[in-house]
Amino acid sequence: MRAAEKNLTGALRKTAVAFLILGMLPAFSEDGYELWLRYRRMPEREGSYRDCLKNLLVPGKSATAEVIRKELRMALPALSGAPVSFLKDQAPLDQNLAAAGCWKDLEAAGILRPGMSRQDPGDEGFFIRMERQGQQRILLVAGDTDVSALYGVFHLLRLLQTGMMTDSLSVISLPAVRLRLLNHWDNLDGSIERGYAGRSLWNWSGLPPDPDPRLADYARACASIGINGTVLNNVNASAEILTSPYLEKIEALAGLFRPYGIRIYLSAQFSAPMILGGLKTSDPREPAVAGWWAAKAEEIYNRIPDFGGFLVKANSEGQPGPQDFGATHSDGANMLAAALAPHGGVVIWRAFVYDTSIDPDRAKCAYREFTPLDGRFGSRVLVQAKNGPIDFQPREPFHPLFGAMPHTPMMLELQITQEYLGQSKHLVYLAPMWKEILKSDTYVRGPGSTVGRIVDGSLEHHVLSGMAGVANTGDERDWCGHPFAQANWYAFGRLAWDHTLHARDLADEWIRMTWSLDPAVVDSIKSMMSGSWEACVNYMTPLGLCHIMQEGHHYGPDPGFNRAARPDWNSTYYHRADSSGIGFDRTTAGSDAVSQYAPPLRDLFNDLETCPEKFLLWFHHVPWGHRMQSGKTLWEEMQERYKAGFAYVSGMRNTWKRLKNELDPERWMEVDEKLRAQEENARVWRDVCLDYFGRFAER
Ligand code: BDP
Numbered sequence: 001m002r003a004a005e006k007n008l009t010g011a012l013r014k015t016a017v018a019f020l021i022l023g024m025l026p027a028f029s030e031d032g033y034e035l036w037l038r039y040r041r042m043p044e045r046e047g048s049y050r051d052c053l054k055n056l057l058v059p060g061k062s063a064t065a066e067v068i069r070k071e072l073r074m075a076l077p078a079l080s081g082a083p084v085s086f087l088k089d090q091a092p093l094d095q096n097l098a099a100a101g102c103w104k105d106l107e108a109a110g111i112l113r114p115g116m117s118r119q120d121p122g123d124e125g126f127f128i129r130m131e132r133q134g135q136q137r138i139l140l141v142a143g144d145t146d147v148s149a150l151y152g153v154f155h156l157l158r159l160l161q162t163g164m165m166t167d168s169l170s171v172i173s174l175p176a177v178r179l180r181l182l183n184h185w186d187n188l189d190g191s192i193e194r195g196y197a198g199r200s201l202w203n204w205s206g207l208p209p210d211p212d213p214r215l216a217d218y219a220r221a222c223a224s225i226g227i228n229g230t231v232l233n234n235v236n237a238s239a240e241i242l243t244s245p246y247l248e249k250i251e252a253l254a255g256l257f258r259p260y261g262i263r264i265y266l267s268a269q270f271s272a273p274m275i276l277g278g279l280k281t282s283d284p285r286e287p288a289v290a291g292w293w294a295a296k297a298e299e300i301y302n303r304i305p306d307f308g309g310f311l312v313k314a315n316s317e318g319q320p321g322p323q324d325f326g327a328t329h330s331d332g333a334n335m336l337a338a339a340l341a342p343h344g345g346v347v348i349w350r351a352f353v354y355d356t357s358i359d360p361d362r363a364k365c366a367y368r369e370f371t372p373l374d375g376r377f378g379s380r381v382l383v384q385a386k387n388g389p390i391d392f393q394p395r396e397p398f399h400p401l402f403g404a405m406p407h408t409p410m411m412l413e414l415q416i417t418q419e420y421l422g423q424s425k426h427l428v429y430l431a432p433m434w435k436e437i438l439k440s441d442t443y444v445r446g447p448g449s450t451v452g453r454i455v456d457g458s459l460e461h462h463v464l465s466g467m468a469g470v471a472n473t474g475d476e477r478d479w480c481g482h483p484f485a486q487a488n489w490y491a492f493g494r495l496a497w498d499h500t501l502h503a504r505d506l507a508d509e510w511i512r513m514t515w516s517l518d519p520a521v522v523d524s525i526k527s528m529m530s531g532s533w534e535a536c537v538n539y540m541t542p543l544g545l546c547h548i549m550q551e552g553h554h555y556g557p558d559p560g561f562n563r564a565a566r567p568d569w570n571s572t573y574y575h576r577a578d579s580s581g582i583g584f585d586r587t588t589a590g591s592d593a594v595s596q597y598a599p600p601l602r603d604l605f606n607d608l609e610t611c612p613e614k615f616l617l618w619f620h621h622v623p624w625g626h627r628m629q630s631g632k633t634l635w636e637e638m639q640e641r642y643k644a645g646f647a648y649v650s651g652m653r654n655t656w657k658r659l660k661n662e663l664d665p666e667r668w669m670e671v672d673e674k675l676r677a678q679e680e681n682a683r684v685w686r687d688v689c690l691d692y693f694g695r696f697a698e699r
Helices: 003-022 063-080 103-108 146-162 214-224 244-260 287-303 329-343 362-373 431-439 451-455 485-497 503-514 519-530 532-540 571-575 601-606 613-619 634-658 665-697
Strands: 055-057 097-102 126-133 136-143 171-173 179-183 229-231 263-267 309-312 346-350 381-386 410-415 466-470
Touching (some): 055 063, 063 146, 063 244, 097 103, 097 146, 103 136, 126 146, 136 146, 146 214, 146 503, 179 485, 214 244, 214 485, 244 263, 244 287, 309 329, 329 346, 329 381, 381 466, 410 431, 410 451, 431 451, 431 485, 431 532, 466 485, 485 503, 519 532, 519 634, 532 634, 601 613, 634 665
Parallel strands (some): 055 097, 097 136, 179 466, 263 309, 309 346, 346 381
Antiparallel strands (some): 126 136, 126 171
8 A cells, every 4th residue: 555545544543533532423424416316215115116217318410419428428327326328319219118208309319209199389398198008108298499409308306306206207398488587686706785695606707618617506596487588687787798899709608508598698789889889878679789789699699599588677667768758668579579570589577666756656756657658569569577566575566568569569577686684694585475466356357367377478368477586596605695585486487487386386396406305304394494584574574564674785673764865765655654554555545556456356455454464564654552353553563463473483493403404514504604694684684673663652
């Protein structure tokens, strides 16, 4: 044995002795980088599907087929503990095998035989089922395109990881909405607006030719949950991203993302023709302006033939827009759509507007500006509204634009990054909030006219449909800045694919893939996650309160804040607490925002007795002594809610402490520390708010 080897062996022995003395085993260290794609050993289960997984056939030569092979090569041996072999495209098919690919490649490889039905799950859908041919079994994962097969493969891997795979399982799955996008609010200097997980993932200075290697993992993670597009830059856009040096970089990114089925979109700054083109105007009705955009579109598509389109924040929070020239939102959107039309792109036009001259109640502005334009947007335009009428608050009723623009495809914008919900410091599982919105019945076409059905286009028969999530990713090692924030990225993708999935089931599968398969551990973590959003609502803004966070950064409470440049950036504007009561009167006797909802909702919200208590102070100014359903007065109930919110966080902390020996130490410790900070912060929220509101209530 050479000296160096001897030293090494000696060192290893010492380490082993040290671990024995400490009475512990060297635990496997994890840093969260792998997300839900950890591929640890799957549970031992009977089933002939396991035999199939030893021989794999992935025909086809596309880059996506290569991605599928790579993923299976990595995942299956790790999951099953057994080696796998890949069959040649024309291998003799006389053994059990798993075959994944698009129909035409599977046909060419002789996998599809007479008698095997070929259903049509659309160009992105897939199916998974066991086929039997004599003694031979084939586990078939197939779709119309390579990318749909990739979605199927990720679905299969999820079933294996979570222990849900069985021989009799037959899955057919197709996405609910066409555009399933992450919106990155990334600036070109690498900072991220409302980002809490480090800096931008796009390493502009290295592009091309050196993309950050983790970008392929970003694309994998997105594809694994069905995300098919990414808006690279902040909605508060810099025009520079449309210049050729950036387009060259974006072309490189597009090439990297394409095999994963991810298209690139860009936020477009409306005055780019002036800034970049030297034009005197950006008036959408000017032929020179339209011509500039048409040429820009041409330039983009020459580089990126599958470019998705533009996202536009116009005449909103100081951003330029068509109204600067006396034109309308639809004039602006249609002009851009005409530039993209020859190439197949779309325009996503945001409805996040709240000009005080439109209405003094901020919650009413977007509806008042946009509903008169319904029917005037071209066929390639989607209007994108946030889930609620104010701004990604802990809880809002659904945005009244959903259901009010039947002729316009309405895209839903959710915020994955927790701007107003404790950022990357609080454990808040957001799927229950998103489900509450998606399940909300607008009643616009009678009962069952849910926001989900408006967004997926089925209610009004729109071809275009979409959901966007403002991303919570950054360059921190664990992507999202909090191990549990990964669950929100995960749940967003899964709900964009299928908004009928249940929040609890999504938590269940995410926990199994991310933390542990031990049923007791799964249940404990699930119980923490399930109530975490409601708890956050309680310790921040219970009973329909909103926007009482500290100014600017929006972290921590400041209910007394009233020095903002605009009235509707003040906390006092929203809660309106005085000695008579608290809440914003949006009834017919007040701002009349209730009338933006269809009956019977309008009447339900309008009446203090029937208004759901979760929205009470959103719609009503309520006397402190008002009797709540619990029998308590409003003030008593409010105190209860703040205390319950805090207590829930303490409960999560205790549960987590009990899981110490069940989980890997690195991630356990990080979450433990985060929960400590969250508990402290929830205590501050409770104390500051009760002290402040108590000054009115107990007067
Ligand atoms: C608000 C954010 C702001 C965004 C804006 C938007 O505070 O940073 O620019 O929304 O969505 O929530 O445009």
